[in-house]
Amino acid sequence: MHISEGVLSAPVLITGAMVAAVGVGVGIRKLDYDRIPQVAVLSSAFFVASLVHVPIGFSSVHLILNGLLGLLLGWMAFPAILIALFLQAVLFQFGGITTLGVNTVVMALPAVVCSLVFRSGVMKGEGKKSMIFSFLCGALAVFLAGVLVATALMSTGKAFFPAAKLIVVAHIPVMAIEGIITMLCVRFLKKVKPEVLEVSHGC
Amino acid sequence: MAARSVRKGEKGAEGSCVTRSRVLEIVGLMLLLLLCSSGPAFAHKVYVYAWSEGNTVFTESYFSGGVKVRNGLIQVFDASGKKLLEGHTNSKGEYSFQIPEKRDLKIVVNASMGHRGEFVLKREDLGETAASEGKKEPAVSVQKTASKAPEKVDMAQLKRMVEQALDSRLRPIAHSIARLQEKKGPGLTEVVGGIGYIFGIMGLLLYFRSRKK
DSSP states (O other): OOOTTTTOOOHHHHHHHHHHHHHHHHHHHHHOOGGGGHHHHHHHHHHHHHHTTETTTTTEEEOHOOOOOOOOGGGGGGHHHHHHHIIIIIIOOSSOOOTTHHHHHHHHHHHHHHHHHHHHHHHHHHHHHHHHHHHHHHHHHHHHHHHHHHHHGGTTTTTTTHHHHHHHHTTHHHHHHHHHHHHHHHHHHHHHHHHHHOOOTOO | OHHHHHHHHHHOHHHHHHHHHHHHHHHHHHHHHHHHHHHHOOOOOOOEEEEEEEEEEEEEEEEETTTTTTTEEEEEEETOOEEEEEEETTTTTTEEEEESSOOOOOEEETTTTTTEEEEEEGGGOOOOOOOIHHHHHHHHHHHHHHHHHHHHHHHHHHHHHHHHHHHHHHHHHHHHHHHHHSSOOOHHHHHHHHHHHHHHHHHHHHHHHHHHO
């Protein structure tokens, strides 16, 4: 879901950068000392996830893990994703420096939205219910990211619906995989380190 | 049988043992998932590569890892940004076109979902188009051989001919060398380096915040 340099027009890039700045600001506000290692670990998970490639005939998609980041970090997903994207742009030439803001918003905003929507369901739900909510959180975050990419591409003169359809269809396998990964991670954390999930992201 | 019953007994006796095996199971599953999905192809950038043969420019577009860009939009610009032509890649990610003008060509591929790659084909690399140089030379050489001293002319002509022959012979080799130099995707160094950076940033943050407290 990295938009390359030279695709988007300046107003879109600037808007993206501004929204990203706000998100990162909020995220850093909420970042307390004890959570820093967790943010770093998830930031590196996000950084590496883009290398896990999911083959789908006509194009190339990869894992994103933004749903998981949102669920575990809330607003702090913004700085985590920004740093990971910056390093991906510099080291892998994925995306680009000018599109850093837009790409951050594309992936971090759905993360925050999904965490707000599903968090209480995941925390309070018992057993299966919690699993279903975490699956939805992982899958929906990817879906929303696809919709945001399509929105950003509208500025290049592409019609919204065909672009959105293409991106979303291409990411169906990713949604399924991410849903499962998020589910497994939540199940794992609930057993091993439940306090990670219980700390409110609104602290 | 005996071993199984022993294990069963252990499970019953210790609850923690159950969770541990579950944990192992989950970690194993995730590893498997990662291995399955990574495969030979690796991530997420579009490359376009172009070379010329005679009058035609051939291009090849692929995602890092080698998945070909199918039906991607290829646009060819000149140095000033004027669009010269456009077309779509075939199922092998290839697209070829006649050289429109003999100058630097910027070839841009737009794959779906905001992926974009570009490649600049230098004027020098366009080779001798049959129209411009190829035809001129024989005419000149005929005149020369007719009028001037044969030995000297032969040298000049020979030099050109050798150069041309070498050019056409070496082009495929130059092409494959260029292909080898193309970066196909991030290596282990970049991956480990990136993770290192993130943890370095974490360390810095922890350090500064801890001094404040």
